[in-house]
Amino acid sequence: MSDQAPIRIDALQYGNWSGKIFQQMREGGVDAVHVTICYHGNFRDTVTNIEDWNRLFERHADLIVHGRWADDVHEARRSDRTAIFFGFQNCSPIEEDIGLVEICHALGVRFMQLSYNNQSLLATGCYESEDPGITRMGRAVVKEMNRVGLVVDMSHSAERSTLDAIEVSERPIAITHANPSTWHPARRNKSDRLLTALAESGGMLGLSLYPHHLLGGSDCTLSSFCTMVARLVDKIGISHVGIGSDLCQDQPDSVVEWMRSGRWTKQVDFGEGSQDNAGFPSQPQWFRDNRDFPNLDQGLASAGFSQQEVAMIAGQNWLDFFERSFGPRSSG
Amino acid sequence: MSDQAPIRIDALQYGNWSGKIFQQMREGGVDAVHVTICYHGNFRDTVTNIEDWNRLFERHADLIVHGRWADDVHEARRSDRTAIFFGFQNCSPIEEDIGLVEICHALGVRFMQLSYNNQSLLATGCYESEDPGITRMGRAVVKEMNRVGLVVDMSHSAERSTLDAIEVSERPIAITHANPSTWHPARRNKSDRLLTALAESGGMLGLSLYPHHLLGGSDCTLSSFCTMVARLVDKIGISHVGIGSDLCQDQPDSVVEWMRSGRWTKQVDFGEGSQDNAGFPSQPQWFRDNRDFPNLDQGLASAGFSQQEVAMIAGQNWLDFFERSFGPRSSG
Numbered sequence: 001m002s003d004q005a006p007i008r009i010d011a012l013q014y015g016n017w018s019g020k021i022f023q024q025m026r027e028g029g030v031d032a033v034h035v036t037i038c039y040h041g042n043f044r045d046t047v048t049n050i051e052d053w054n055r056l057f058e059r060h061a062d063l064i065v066h067g068r069w070a071d072d073v074h075e076a077r078r079s080d081r082t083a084i085f086f087g088f089q090n091c092s093p094i095e096e097d098i099g100l101v102e103i104c105h106a107l108g109v110r111f112m113q114l115s116y117n118n119q120s121l122l123a124t125g126c127y128e129s130e131d132p133g134i135t136r137m138g139r140a141v142v143k144e145m146n147r148v149g150l151v152v153d154m155s156h157s158a159e160r161s162t163l164d165a166i167e168v169s170e171r172p173i174a175i176t177h178a179n180p181s182t183w184h185p186a187r188r189n190k191s192d193r194l195l196t197a198l199a200e201s202g203g204m205l206g207l208s209l210y211p212h213h214l215l216g217g218s219d220c221t222l223s224s225f226c227t228m229v230a231r232l233v234d235k236i237g238i239s240h241v242g243i244g245s246d247l248c249q250d251q252p253d254s255v256v257e258w259m260r261s262g263r264w265t266k267q268v269d270f271g272e273g274s275q276d277n278a279g280f281p282s283q284p285q286w287f288r289d290n291r292d293f294p295n296l297d298q299g300l301a302s303a304g305f306s307q308q309e310v311a312m313i314a315g316q317n318w319l320d321f322f323e324r325s326f327g328p329r330s331s332g
Numbered sequence: 333m334s335d336q337a338p339i340r341i342d343a344l345q346y347g348n349w350s351g352k353i354f355q356q357m358r359e360g361g362v363d364a365v366h367v368t369i370c371y372h373g374n375f376r377d378t379v380t381n382i383e384d385w386n387r388l389f390e391r392h393a394d395l396i397v398h399g400r401w402a403d404d405v406h407e408a409r410r411s412d413r414t415a416i417f418f419g420f421q422n423c424s425p426i427e428e429d430i431g432l433v434e435i436c437h438a439l440g441v442r443f444m445q446l447s448y449n450n451q452s453l454l455a456t457g458c459y460e461s462e463d464p465g466i467t468r469m470g471r472a473v474v475k476e477m478n479r480v481g482l483v484v485d486m487s488h489s490a491e492r493s494t495l496d497a498i499e500v501s502e503r504p505i506a507i508t509h510a511n512p513s514t515w516h517p518a519r520r521n522k523s524d525r526l527l528t529a530l531a532e533s534g535g536m537l538g539l540s541l542y543p544h545h546l547l548g549g550s551d552c553t554l555s556s557f558c559t560m561v562a563r564l565v566d567k568i569g570i571s572h573v574g575i576g577s578d579l580c581q582d583q584p585d586s587v588v589e590w591m592r593s594g595r596w597t598k599q600v601d602f603g604e605g606s607q608d609n610a611g612f613p614s615q616p617q618w619f620r621d622n623r624d625f626p627n628l629d630q631g632l633a634s635a636g637f638s639q640q641e642v643a644m645i646a647g648q649n650w651l652d653f654f655e656r657s658f659g660p661r662s663s664g
Contacts, residue, residue, distance in 0.1 A: 051431030099383030107438050
């Protein structure tokens with residue numbers, strides 16, 4: 001690697017935020033992180049979450065800054081801080097109100113999943129047995145998201161809905177955190193057909209480091225992960241691949257229960273886990289937290305990627321995508 | 333007057349918004365208007381009002397643009413449009429939640445009255461019999477408003493609360509729409525003591541053209557109004573005076589009832605009106621709507637103001653205030 005560290009962007013984290021984690025982002029050379037600010041809340045709940053973030057921005061102004069535009073990644077890098085970009089893993093914050101799309105964008109939200117595991121007002125989640133595709137409201141909302149610059153994220157959506165979203169969206173979409181199902185056939189991972197369509201439309205995949213998405217789970221090796229990346233790049237090209245670690249650091253297991261069950265069921269839904277493995281799984285030893293990102297660079301280099309290719313995967317591809325995606329659609 | 337029209341800013345309107353009114357703003361050469369987006373609503377109500385404005389910005393993109401910063405006034409002028417700046421006439425949108433100050437600023441809100449006629453959580457309104465001054469929450473909120481760049485507006489507040497606000501606020505405040513009570517002793521007009529303190533602290537007064545604030549009401553003459561301005565400027569200087577017309581165009585009388593009574597009483601509160609004059613009063617014939625702003629220029633010139641002084645009152649003073657006020661407080 002050169003003396004100049006690559007631009008590094010992580011397209012998904014949901015930590016139990018603290019100065020410790022922000023410090024680790026700096027130690028790992030992480031210039032920008034897309035953080036989840038909603039799983040199941042409504043608009044007002046989400047505004048409260050943004051208020052909490054605003055207090056973190058005040059309290060940790062030496063480590064983090066609110067990221068709104070691609071240029072904020074450069075500015076964060078210059079000032080030795082990490083730019084934090086907001087996103088939703090569900091469409092619940094916009095309730096039944098398309099006008100909230102622009103409101104949320106004005107508040108700095110840059111990604112919104114159309115569904116999270118279950119059927120939503122907009123699209124189907126990957127745990128439903130039937131997937132009727134993007135709904136009527138879904139088509140209207142995708143158009144509005146395209147207009148204002150809120151990126152469609154289909155990480156937790158079902159296959160047909162995702163293929164629909166790629167087709168319906170007039171701007172490239174993202175799958176911020178998932179891996180190829182040919183490598184590890186988890187329900188949350190994505191088929192080659194889908195990943196090919198994503199790349200052909202100019203979309204982005206963030207590769208996940210969440211153990212349930214990894215072949216071998218917590219025991220997955222860095223070499224296995226990086227070989228998977230090499231094969232994926234052979235199929236869909238290198239320009240559409242980045243990292244979306246899905247790192248959920250320092251969270252109690254009550255949080256993964258909330259992610260899975262919210263208030264939509266009184267039963268326990270184990271999601272990707274199981275009754276005897278219900279909590280957060282352990283991270284692989286080569287990616288425990290933000291300080292381990294450089295391990296990925298080395299693994300990718302060992303798998304045959306050039307320094308320039310490593311830099312593209314580490315952050316440059318996401319940065320290019322941010323530049324194209326976060327502003328209002330240019331007229332015409 | 334020179335060939336180049338002055339920069340023209342109106343620091344308060346609440347019209348029944350339509351393409352007709354926006355077209356009249358263009359005909360009157362109005363570069364920016366501070367519009368009221370809340371009298372009595374809570375946060376969610378106010379977000380809905382912003383959504384409605386966003387639809388107006390889309391629909392009338394040839395006439396208006398959302399103003400967020402002083403520079404947007406120049407940009408609006410260059411593109412032959414009117415920049416619309418949001419403001420609240422009450423603090424109800426922030427509910428009991430200081431974090432909503434920054435949220436509202438992010439949504440483009442630039443003025444907030446600490447109270448509207450009645451006692452609020454923050455300050456006392458001008459119709460209360462007792463005025464205990466700025467509250468504990470009021471002091472905390474003013475500090476937060478100072479931090480983010482949300483201007484304290486005391487147009488409808490009581491005297492002691494207003495003097496307190498001038499003292500407590502570390503940045504200059506505004507009275508966006510009122511006149512001197514020495515000219516016309518209406519309850520909403522302001523004492524010389526208060527206007528002097530406002531000017532000495534760098535604050536701004538927007539002179540009102542709402543008939544209840546005018547000597548003689550709807551029959552007030554342009555000459556009387558402009559002579560009042562000349563005397564005011566003799567007292568407090570010209571740099572602190574602009575226009576805040578309080579124009580409420582095309583509104584049904586149900587709207588003035590809402591302004592006065594909201595949902596805080598089941599009685600009818602006549603406010604500045606009376607049982608036999610309960611509705612909106614008629615505008616003076618020399619200021620019927622946005623097309624009549626040039627009449628003010630002529631009236632002020634006739635009252636002895638130079639072309640440069642007329643330009644300061646017409647908009648330059650407000651523009652300078654916008655430049656100093658809308659951004660985050662510089663450190664230190």
